[in-house]
Amino acid sequence: MSLNHFRLVLAALAAVMLGACVDSPSAPASPALENTLAVNFDALADEQTAAGDVERAEELRWAALAIRLGVRPTVFHVTNAGVNEEYNAFVHAARWAQATDALRPVSHRSLVAWRRTDELLQVILVSLRSDSAPVLHPYSLRLSGPETDTSPVLGARAAYFERSPQGSAWLGVGGWAKIAPKSVGGVCTPPVTQSVSAPDGVTCQLARYAVEFQIEFAQTRSYSSRLMDPSPPTRRITAAEQDVAGVLLTFYCAQPLSDRGC
Numbered sequence: 001m002s003l004n005h006f007r008l009v010l011a012a013l014a015a016v017m018l019g020a021c022v023d024s025p026s027a028p029a030s031p032a033l034e035n036t037l038a039v040n041f042d043a044l045a046d047e048q049t050a051a052g053d054v055e056r057a058e059e060l061r062w063a064a065l066a067i068r069l070g071v072r073p074t075v076f077h078v079t080n081a082g083v084n085e086e087y088n089a090f091v092h093a094a095r096w097a098q099a100t101d102a103l104r105p106v107s108h109r110s111l112v113a114w115r116r117t118d119e120l121l122q123v124i125l126v127s128l129r130s131d132s133a134p135v136l137h138p139y140s141l142r143l144s145g146p147e148t149d150t151s152p153v154l155g156a157r158a159a160y161f162e163r164s165p166q167g168s169a170w171l172g173v174g175g176w177a178k179i180a181p182k183s184v185g186g187v188c189t190p191p192v193t194q195s196v197s198a199p200d201g202v203t204c205q206l207a208r209y210a211v212e213f214q215i216e217f218a219q220t221r222s223y224s225s226r227l228m229d230p231s232p233p234t235r236r237i238t239a240a241e242q243d244v245a246g247v248l249l250t251f252y253c254a255q256p257l258s259d260r261g262c
Contacts, residue, residue, distance in 0.1 A: 037067050038065075038067040038068045039064075041060050041061070041067065041112075042060070042064045044060045044123075045058070045061045045064070048060060051224055052226070056125070056157075056159070059127060060125075062092050062094060062249060063092055063110070065092075065199075065204075065249065066090060066092040066204070066249070068190060069188040069204045069247065070189045070190045070206075071092070071188070071206075071245060071247050072090070073088040073090050074088070074089055074090060074242075074243070074244045074245045075087075075088070076088065076211070076242060078124070078237055078238065078239045080122075080235070080237045081235040081236065081237070085115060086115060087113040087114060087122070087124065088114055088115065089112065089113035089114075089211075089244055090112060090244060090245050090246045090247075091109055091111050091112075091179055091207070091209040091245070091246030091247075092109070092110055092112070092246055092247050092249060093108065093109035093181065093207065093209075093247070093248045093249065094249050094251065095107070095108075095248065095249070095250050095251070096250070096251050096252075096254075097250055097251065097252045098252075107128075107129055107130060108127070108128075108129055109127070109128055109179050109181070110125065110126065110127040110128075110179075111124070111125070111126040111127070111211055113125075119164050119165065120162060120163070120164045121161075121162070121163040122160070122162055122163075123160070124158075124159075124160050124237065125158065125160075125161075126156060126158045126172075126177050126179065126211075126213055126215070127157045127158075127179075128156050128178075128179045129155075131178060131179070132156075132176065132178035132179075132180065133177065134156065134174075134175070134176045135155065135156045135157070135174055135175045135176060135215050136156065136157060136172070137172070137174055156172070156176065156177040156213075157172060158175075158177065158213070159171055159217075160172075160217050168219055168220075168223060169219070169222075169223050169225070169226075170219050170220065170235065171217060171218055171220060171226070172215045172216070172217055173216055173218045173234070174215070174216035175213065175214045175216050175236075176213065176214060176215075177212070177213035177214075177215060178210065178211065178213065178241070179209055179210075179211050180209060180210045180211075181207060181208075181209055181248075182207075182209060182210050182243065183207065183208045184205050184206070184248055185205065185206040185207065186205065186206055187204065187205060187206075188204035188205065188247055199262070201252040201262025202250065202251055202252070203249070203250045204247050204250075205247065205248045205250075206245070206246075206247060207245075207246050207247055207248045208245060208246065209243075209244050209246050210241055210242070210243060210244075211239065211243075212240060212241035212242070213237075213238065213239050215236070215237050216235075217235050217236075217237060218234050219232045219233045219234070220232070
C-alpha cells in the first residue's frame, strides 16, 4: 500500500468512526451502530497489521467480535493531560478451553475506550495478562522477539491515538494498569435484528471488570510510526477505578481466524 493510499484509508476510517461512536453508552446501542463499530474495529486491526503489530491487530479483531456478539459499552471517565474526558469503553478477555492450545497467557484481557469531539477521535487501548501490572517501555505495540522482548507476560501494554487531520500516536512508556475480573454472567446475546451468533469454536459470556490506570505516554514520530525520538512529547492519562462492561471469549482452537472463529 502506498503512503498516499494509506493516508486516504486513515482519513476515511476516521470520518466513519467519528460518526459511529456511542453518544449514550449506558443505554443499549442500536444494531446498526454496533455493526458499524465492529467494521471500524476490523479496519483498525488492518491498520495495526500494516504497522507490523499482529498481536494488537488480533486484540482489535476480538473487540469487533465482542461488538457483534452484544457487548454494551460503559461510560468511562479519564483525566487526559489534566483534562477530564468521558469515553465509551468495554473490556474483552480471551481464554482457551485447553491451556496447551493457548499461544499466549490464558488470562489475556484488553480495554478499548474511545470518544469523539468535532473532528477529533481519541482511542485508548490497554492490555494485561494479569489483574494488574506495570506498563512496559518502549515496545507497547511491537511483537516480542529476541531484540524486543521485555517480558510481556509480566507487563501491561498501552497505546493512545488521536485521529484528526493532524493525527498522532502515543505509546505507553510508564505507569501501571489494572483490569481485574469482577463477575461472569450469562451468554452473550446479539441484537435480535442481527443474524449473528458466536463463530465456530468460540463461546461468549457477559462479564464485568474493575479498571484503573495511571499511564505515561510518549508520542511517536508519526501516526503510522512506532518509533519515538530521543526526547518525545509525553502526556499522562489516568482513570480512577471503575466498573466496566465486557465479555469473556473462550476459544476451542489454538489459532482463531481473526474474529470469525476457529
